[in-house]
Amino acid sequence: MDVLIFMVSGTLAAATALIFAAMGELVAEKSGMLNLGIEGMMATGAAMGFVAATVSGSYTVGFMAAAVLGALLSLIFAVLTLVFRANQTASGLAIGILGLGLSSAIGKKFESMTLPGVPDLPLGFLAQIPVIGPMFFQLDVMVYLSILLIFATWYVLNRTKLGLVIRAVGENPQNAHALGLKVVWVRAGCVAFGGAMAGIGGAYMSTAYTPLWAEGMIAGRGWIVVALTVFGTWMVPRVAFGAYLFGSISLLELSIQALGVNVSSQLMSALPYLVTIVMLALISRNTLFIRLNSPASLGATFKL
Amino acid sequence: MIKRTTTLMAAALAAFSALPVAAQDKLKIGFVYPSPIADVGWSAELNAGRLAIEEAFGDKVETVFVENVAEGPDAGRIMNQMAAQGADMIMLGSFGYMNDGIALAERNPDMTFIHASGYKLAPNFGNFQSRNYESSYLVGMAAGDVTETDTVGIVAAFAIPEVIGMINGFALGLQEVNPDVTIKVVWLNSWFDPPKAQDSARALKAQQADVIYSLYQDTPSVVTVAEEEEVWVINTSSDMKEYAPNWLLASQIADWSSHFVKSVQDTMDGTFEGTAFWGGMAEGTVDVKSWSDSISPETMAKITAASDAMKAGEFHPLTGPIMNQAGEMILADGEVIADPDLAGINWLVQGVETPLPN
Secondary structure, three states, rough: HHHHHHHHHHHHHHHHHHHHHHHHHOOOHOOOOOOHHHOOOOOOOOHHHHHHHHHOOOHHHHHHHHHHHHHHHHHHHHHHHHOOOOOOOHHHHHHHHHHHHHHHHHHHHHHOOOOOOOEEEHHHHHHHOOOHHHHOOOHHHHHHHHHHHHHHHHHHHHHHHHHHHHHHHHHHHHHHHOOOOOOOHHHHHHHHHHHHHHHHHHHHHHHHHOOOOOOOOOOOOOHHHHHHHHHHHHHHHHHHHHHHHHHHHHHHHHHHHHHHHOOHHHHHHHHHHHHHHHHHHHHHHOOOHHHHOOOOOOOOOOOO | HHHHHHHHHHHHHHHHHHOOHHHHOEEEEEEOOOOOOOOOOHHHHHOOOOOHHHHHHHHHHEEEEEOOOOOHHHHHHHHHHHHOOOOOEEOOOHHHHHHHHHHHHHOOOOOOOEEEEEOOOOOEEEEEEEOHHHHOOOOOOHHHOOOOOEEEEEEEEOOOOHHHHHHHHHHHHHHHHHHOOOOEEOOOOOOOHHHHHHHHHHHHHOOOEEEEEEEEEOOOHHHHHHHHOOOOEEEOOOOOOOOOOOOOEEEEEEOOHHHHHHHHHHHOOOOOOEEEEEEOOOOEEEEEEEEOOOOHHHHHHHHHHHHHHHOOOOOOOOOOEEEEOOOOEEEOOEEEEOOHHHHHOOOOEEEEOOOOOO
């Protein structure tokens, strides 16, 4: 039973950073902006969040600082691609590299320092329920917020005028422009939102999930986020499912090892990546469906 | 990868080009560390050795270092760069730097190399090993004393001989005090992955482990989880008492200063030999710090006795009869493992539940 509680509550926590960054990236991609710098933005957010939380003593300040810096970094990307019309792929990679460098510069003096970690927030009587309580209702506030974010992202993209505008800009920016929509501003806003969410996701890693700063601690999670949005065919529920799947398999790997099962640990280390990609590829194998869902102008430079 | 290489190359370049021209007669020593230097951890201890060299030789030496160097092509480029910039001696701080290092040593017979924990040697390429299994044996005894669930978990980096030797030493110490303990291992296949290390510690706790052995995690990741989850923790490389004031059982430490200083002196004198240095309790290279008060006085007395015997060279933890996980007799009664066998050890003792990765 302990193992089950560990798996479920651990999965929710393990997926939280991915959910934040993936929802942000999803919104950016829906507007036609392929931001490949997520890894760097998460790393910068992790460093900034940790430093700000340590210095100010407030986790709220830490998350806000991480969001602001993530957004600023992504705005550099927006300026490059929207104002100077640089190639999105190259610019995204460059900003990602910049972010990784920035993270080590920000965190240099704080290397291997630790924080107490964002405290758990038991949800009243729900937290008292045996088994279910510790699984779902004794987690930290950011886990609950990440679940809210999934629903909010789905709602905004599919049920509001703002969502329609974002999707129109991502599908056909020329037509959107002809309709009087401000393509550049909408895209810049979506990219900034994506950067802010990546920053918060990174800060979650360094202040809540693993409350310490160590250079390189994002360890490829930003790339998982990019893969999740693509393999999840730009659909909110699938992307979220992918994040939870990735989180649970990465914990399952460790639990299986601890059980003493004779499997190759190297293979197990690769398992979360393999299973997530295979699963998402299987549920998304309808090519017509992919074409309908993928933002038609994704990655293309907007010219009138 | 692109970023890391370029910044590291730039760092190595800047470090050497910053040397004054007049420093030609100084001995230039390069250090390559596998992880960022922090207050604690493996790289921090190696860096303490570098500082000891500067302290001992003053302006007769010029040291530079590059930290957080991934094993593989990156490391090869960094050490070649150091050689190209005129280094006389290079310290390689990770097992995986071995093949690149040997190749470089063969091309540069005038340079000397000291390498951590490998098994290949050349006339100008020595390595240094710590007899960490000695201190592992001692902390294993302590773990056997405090465990109430009779389950102990190990978060281990890579299945290399040094780590395997430490798990064996730990398990034998544990069994000496408490023969019925279950020993579980989680292999991370990484020297540096704090989130995964923490998850592993939690996974082990969920399977009843109440003592966690953090084997070469270069950050306080496991130690902080243990404090939070209220399970005992033992860590390696540095003393991490401040990260777990209530739940740290003991810290295994390593001190490379005397060996580093001696190697530099030998290089200066032209008497450097590419040999394997083994530093243990007797040499003062390894030790245990910050014993918890919760260890029973009887066990503590046993630990002290074993420690004294090892310092006096009278006791080797890997003395037969020892059986491997398959139940095959590896060391007969009274047989002591030979150092070369220890340097290539690839079996775990009976009682460790998790098999070795291939």
